[in-house]
Structure formats: structure tokens, C-alpha cells
Amino acid sequence: MSSAIEVSDLWKIYQNGKQQLPLDDVEKLEQLKESGEIVIAVREVSFNVEPGEVFVVMGLSGSGKSTLIRCLLRLVEPTRGSIIINENDVTSMNQKDLTFFRRQEASMIFQHYGLLPHRTVIDNVAFGLKLKGISKEERYSKAREMLDTVGLQGWEEYYPGSLSGGMRQRVGIARALVADPPVLLMDEPFSGLDPLIRREMQDELVKLQQSMNKTIFFVTHDLDEGMTLGDRMAVMKDGKFVQVGKPEEVLADPADDYVARFVQDKKKQIEMADKERSKKDEELSRNVS
Amino acid sequence: MFPETWQFNIANHINNFVNWLLDTFAVFFDGLSSVVLNLLMNIHSALDAIPWWIIILTIALFAWFVSRSIVTVTILAILPVFIGLFGLWPLAMETLAIILTAVVIALIIGIPIGVLMAEFKPIEAIIRPILDAMQTMPSFVYLIPALMFFGLGKVPGVLATVIYSTPPVMRLTCLGLNQVPSEVEEAALAYGATRWQLLKEARLPLAMPSILAGVNQTTMMALAMVVIASMIGAGGLGYEVLISINRVNVGRGFEAGISVVILAIVIDRLTQGFAKRFEPPTT
Numbered sequence: 001m002s003s004a005i006e007v008s009d010l011w012k013i014y015q016n017g018k019q020q021l022p023l024d025d026v027e028k029l030e031q032l033k034e035s036g037e038i039v040i041a042v043r044e045v046s047f048n049v050e051p052g053e054v055f056v057v058m059g060l061s062g063s064g065k066s067t068l069i070r071c072l073l074r075l076v077e078p079t080r081g082s083i084i085i086n087e088n089d090v091t092s093m094n095q096k097d098l099t100f101f102r103r104q105e106a107s108m109i110f111q112h113y114g115l116l117p118h119r120t121v122i123d124n125v126a127f128g129l130k131l132k133g134i135s136k137e138e139r140y141s142k143a144r145e146m147l148d149t150v151g152l153q154g155w156e157e158y159y160p161g162s163l164s165g166g167m168r169q170r171v172g173i174a175r176a177l178v179a180d181p182p183v184l185l186m187d188e189p190f191s192g193l194d195p196l197i198r199r200e201m202q203d204e205l206v207k208l209q210q211s212m213n214k215t216i217f218f219v220t221h222d223l224d225e226g227m228t229l230g231d232r233m234a235v236m237k238d239g240k241f242v243q244v245g246k247p248e249e250v251l252a253d254p255a256d257d258y259v260a261r262f263v264q265d266k267k268k269q270i271e272m273a274d275k276e277r278s279k280k281d282e283e284l285s286r287n288v289s
Numbered sequence: 290m291f292p293e294t295w296q297f298n299i300a301n302h303i304n305n306f307v308n309w310l311l312d313t314f315a316v317f318f319d320g321l322s323s324v325v326l327n328l329l330m331n332i333h334s335a336l337d338a339i340p341w342w343i344i345i346l347t348i349a350l351f352a353w354f355v356s357r358s359i360v361t362v363t364i365l366a367i368l369p370v371f372i373g374l375f376g377l378w379p380l381a382m383e384t385l386a387i388i389l390t391a392v393v394i395a396l397i398i399g400i401p402i403g404v405l406m407a408e409f410k411p412i413e414a415i416i417r418p419i420l421d422a423m424q425t426m427p428s429f430v431y432l433i434p435a436l437m438f439f440g441l442g443k444v445p446g447v448l449a450t451v452i453y454s455t456p457p458v459m460r461l462t463c464l465g466l467n468q469v470p471s472e473v474e475e476a477a478l479a480y481g482a483t484r485w486q487l488l489k490e491a492r493l494p495l496a497m498p499s500i501l502a503g504v505n506q507t508t509m510m511a512l513a514m515v516v517i518a519s520m521i522g523a524g525g526l527g528y529e530v531l532i533s534i535n536r537v538n539v540g541r542g543f544e545a546g547i548s549v550v551i552l553a554i555v556i557d558r559l560t561q562g563f564a565k566r567f568e569p570p571t572t
């Protein structure tokens with residue numbers, strides 16, 4: 001079976017003017033970058049995500065994560081490279097196919113929720129279905145079901161403005177799930193939430209994922225979150241993937257200094273926890289004897 | 290002294306040119322004229338036919354809808370009574386009819402153009418300088434083209450008012466659309482909105498408070514212009530003011546002036562309150 005997401009040699013360069021970019025001439029690109037005329041937000045990124053896999057992209061602020069995830073839906077137009085999602089060649093689609101693709105194949109969940117403030121919760125959840133032209137009864141019944149799933153029954157008629165951050169993101173998740181797309185794209189969905197709620201939402205996502213088995217592309221800058229959720233993770237720096245692997249692999253064997261610094265706190269935490277545990281074990285065995 | 294031999298009058302040429310235009314496009318000017326006149330007459334006769342107390346009751350209901358405050362309702366309902374007491378009720382209705390006609394036309398033209406400006410940058414690049422130039426011109430100037438093409442009377446009065454009062458609603462429609470948060474637009478696109486759906490489902494509703502602020506401004510500009518347009522025969526309260534000025538009848542001018550102010554306050558409160566009702570809800 002083919003991969004759910006196949007990305008090869010993806011580049012995104014932001015530029016001020018419209019001049020032709022010397023894409024094959026790396027030195028010239030570097031010069032332009034140094035002079036501040038262009039920003040290379042994503043460079044030479046290639047990866048595959050298998051169906052049902054949770055693929056986490058991690059990196060510091062400005063490393064290009066949001067740009068990358070937006071390229072997958074062509075909310076940001078890639079400068080170069082190819083993106084294939086569920087055998088749809090996203091990069092070569094015309095506007096009409098692209099619109100259809102966005103309605104059908106992949107839904108996005110945003111850090112700042114992106115809800116419509118003038119629409120009720122249920123209308124927000126049903127938004128994608130409305131765009132598809134589905135009748136009111138059908139979209140409301142589906143939306144209601146989804147609101148139950150994310151634990152928001154009874155909030156249908158409220159407006160997003162009166163909801164807490166956590167609840168807003170639940171609306172965002174319900175909106176993404178209601179069309180039942182095979183792929184979910186999540187751009188730091190829990191970053192704006194306070195730690196307790198974030199934890200709760202992560203756990204719920206894990207639980208949901210067990211039953212729905214989506215392909216999830218998850219962006220975060222929080223290593224803990226990446227480790228809990230990810231089947232595999234990629235570490236991104238200055239637009240590039242510097243390491244891709246299972247979370248344990250990345251932790252055990254960082255590819256370079258950047259990754260090492262990224263994971264060192266986590267490593268220490270784990271070592272501390274291990275020590276603590278072995279100490280306790282020792283005490284326990286001593287007490288028993 | 291400026292040398293007399295240098296004088297050169299283009300007045301005649303302009304008159305000839307306008308006459309030529311009027312002859313050549315007679316169908317257009319006549320059509321436009323009769324459409325405007327029809328609309329105005331219908332609105333005016335409707336306003337005249339409605340008993341005064343029903344109009345005041347309507348104002349009160351409207352005020353309640355937009356403010357939910359007894360004080361506001363009372364003030365806005367009592368103020369127009371003074372216009373009646375001054376004996377200026379029919380003239381006020383005449384003025385109101387012109388304002389309503391002009392505003393209807395201004396909105397029909399202004400809102401779509403505002404939308405086009407926001408959707409297509411080249412259109413904005415053409416129209417914005419024109420609007421800026423219009424803003425710097427004194428309102429008197431707008432009487433000239435209306436006078437040129439339609440002579441004296443109510444129709445040129447309405448059209449001068451339309452030209453003067455359309456820019457704010459264009460501007461604020463465009464501004465409101467440009468101010469829609471990019472997160473919301475992005476989300477709408479991500480869920481597969483077409484350009485039209487994006488406009489209809491997200492951009493226009495979110496721009497509504499701004500558009501309605503534009504409607505408010507346009508209405509207020511129309512009121513200001515209607516008073517001035519009495520100089521070319523628009524009639525109404527403005528004409529009363531004009532006569533009083535000519536005859537140095539301060540008392541009569543005062544009554545008419547106060548009536549204009551009352552009209553302004555009522556219209557302003559109602560349209561502004563209406564705009565507030567469209568702020569995104571928080572509950």
C-alpha cells in the first residue's frame with residue numbers, strides 16, 4: 001500500500017518581489033538570504049507518512065513548521081517540490097480540484113482555532129459540510145454527533161466568543177472530524193492551552209485516534225507532546241529536516257547539536273525519573289529483606 | 290490687474306459640450322431621471338400617507354430594538370414631535386424622502402463597488418485616489434455636475450446627494466473586508482471554500498459592523514448634502530433654512546435648523562445602534 005502523505009524535495013521561499021529564483025544555485029540562494037531579500041522557510045524537505053501513522057514535526061519558533069503544514073493544503077503555495085496525499089497530486093491540482101480535495105481528503109486544526117465568530121458552535125462544526133452543499137438536517141445531525149464525541153453536547157447554540165480556549169479547540173477538532181477525512185493536519189493545536197487542559201486534550205486525542213485511525217500530521221514545539229503523540233517525529237531547523245525517526249531513537253541518538261539541545265532536558269528528566277525509580281526499588285527491596 | 294486681453298472664457302464651450310452630451314445621451318439621462326424621480330415620489334408619498342404618530346411609533350420600536358434603553362427610546366420618540374410643533378412636519382418628510390432615496394441609490398452603488406475594491410486590487414488602485422480627491426472637495430462643488438446634466442429640481446438634488454454620500458460606504462465596505470482576520474479566512478479556505486463562499490460565509494458577515502458604520506456615515510453625509518442641495522431646488526427643510534437666511538428671519542431659520550438637527554440625531558442614533566447589533570456575538 002502506498003503512503004498517505006508523500007512529500008519530496010519541498011521548498012518554500014518567501015520573497016518580496018517576483019523575480020525568478022535561482023533554485024538550482026545554492027550559493028546564490030544563500031546570498032539572497034543573507035541580504036534579506038528572501039526567506040527560505042522550507043528547504044529540501046522529503047518524507048513519507050504511512051496511513052494511520054501520527055507524524056510529529058518539531059522545531060523552534062521560525063523553523064518553518066507552519067509553512068510546511070500549510071503547503072500540504074496549498075494554503076501556502078510551495079515554491080518547488082511535490083506533495084502527494086492519498087494518491088492525489090496536490091501540487092499539480094487546479095483551483096477546482098484543490099477546493100474539492102480540501103473538502104474531502106484532509107482537514108486542518110489551527111493553533112488559533114480559526115472559528116467563525118459570527119456562527120454558533122454547531123454551525124462552525126457543520127461549516128465544511130455546508131461548503132459541500134449538504135442539507136441542513138444532515139449536517140446538523142452529523143455535527144451534533146461530533147459534538148458529543150468531543151464532549152460538547154449542550155453547547156450547540158453558543159458562540160465561540162463565550163467558550164474557553166480548550167472548548168474552542170474541541171470545536172475545531174469536531175469541525176475537522178465531521179467530514180471524516182483520512183488525513184488530519186494539526187498546527188500546534190494545544191499550544192495556546194494551559195498545561196492541565198493541554199494534557200487532557202492530548203490524552204483525548206490519543207483515545208480518539210485509537211478508534212478512528214487517521215493519518216495525522218502534527219506540528220508542535222513541545223517535545224513532551226511530540227513524544228506522547230508521535231509514532232515518528234521529525235526535527236526541523238531553518239526549514240530543513242535534520243532528523244527523522246521514532247521518538248526514542250531521536251532521544252537516544254540525536255543527529256546533531258541542535259537536536260541534542262532540543263532533547264537534553266527531556267533526557268535528563270527521564271534519567272532522573274529512572275534514578276528515582278531504581279532508588280525506590282532498592283529501598284523497597286531493602287525493606288523487604 | 291490681470292491683463293484683460295489674456296482673458297479666455299471656456300464657459301461657453303462647456304455649455305455647448307454639456308448640451309451635446311445631453312442630446313446624444315438623452316435616453317440615458319431621461320431614463321435615469323425618471324427612475325430617480327419615481328423612486329423619490331413613491332417614498333415621499335408613502336411618508337406623507339403614514340400618520341405622524343405611526344412614524345414616531347416606528348422610531349420608538351426601532352430605538353428599542355437597537356438600544357434596549359427606555360431613556361433612548363423616550364428621547365428619540367419625543368424629539369421629532371418638536372418638528373411637528375414647529376409646523377415643519379411635511380417639509381421634514383420631504384427631506385427624509387430625498388435622504389432615503391439618495392441613501393438607497395448610494396448603497397446599491399457603493400457596497401458592490403466597495404466589495405470589488407477589496408476583492409480586486411487594481412480596482413482599488415483606480416478608485417481610491419478618486420475617493421481621496423472627492424473627500425477634499427467642498428460639498429458645494431457636487432451641485433455643479435448635477436446642475437449641468439439635470440438642471441434645477443429634485444432629481445439633481447438627489448443625484449448630488451448620492452455622489453457626495455457614496456464614498457464613505459465604499460471605503461468602509463472595503464476596509465471591513467480587508468480587516469477580516471487572516472486566521473478566519475485561512476480556515477475557511479482550508480475547509481474548501483470557493484472565493485465566492487469565502488466572501489459570503491466569512492468575509493461579508495465579519496465586515497458587517499464596518500459596512501453598517503459606512504451606512505451610518507453615508508446617511509449623515511446625505512443629510513448634510515440635502516440641506517445644501519436645496520440651493521438647486523431639492524426643497525425640504527434646507528429650503529426653509531435658505532429662505533430664512535435670505536430674509537434674515539432668524540427665528541424661522543432657527544426652527545428649521547433645529548428640525549434638521551433633530552432629524553440628524555434620530556437617524557444617527559438609529560443607524561449607529563443598528564451597526565452595533567452586528568458586532569460578533571460573545572454569548
Ligand SMILES: Nc1ncnc2c1ncn2[C@@H]1O[C@H](COP(=O)(O)OP(=O)(O)OP(=O)(O)O)[C@@H](O)[C@H]1O
Pocket residue numbers: 014015039040041059060061062063064065066067068221
Ligand atoms: N508570509 C510570509 N512572508 C514572509 N516570510 C514569512 C511568511 N510567513 C512566514 N515567514 C517566515 O518563514 C519562517 C518560518 O515561519 P513559520 O511560521 O513557518 O515558522 P514556525 O516554525 O511555524 O514558527 P512558530 O513556532 O513561531 O509558529 C520565519 O522566518 C518567518 O518569518
Ligand SMILES: [Mg+2]
Pocket residue numbers: 065066067188
Ligand atoms: Mg507556526
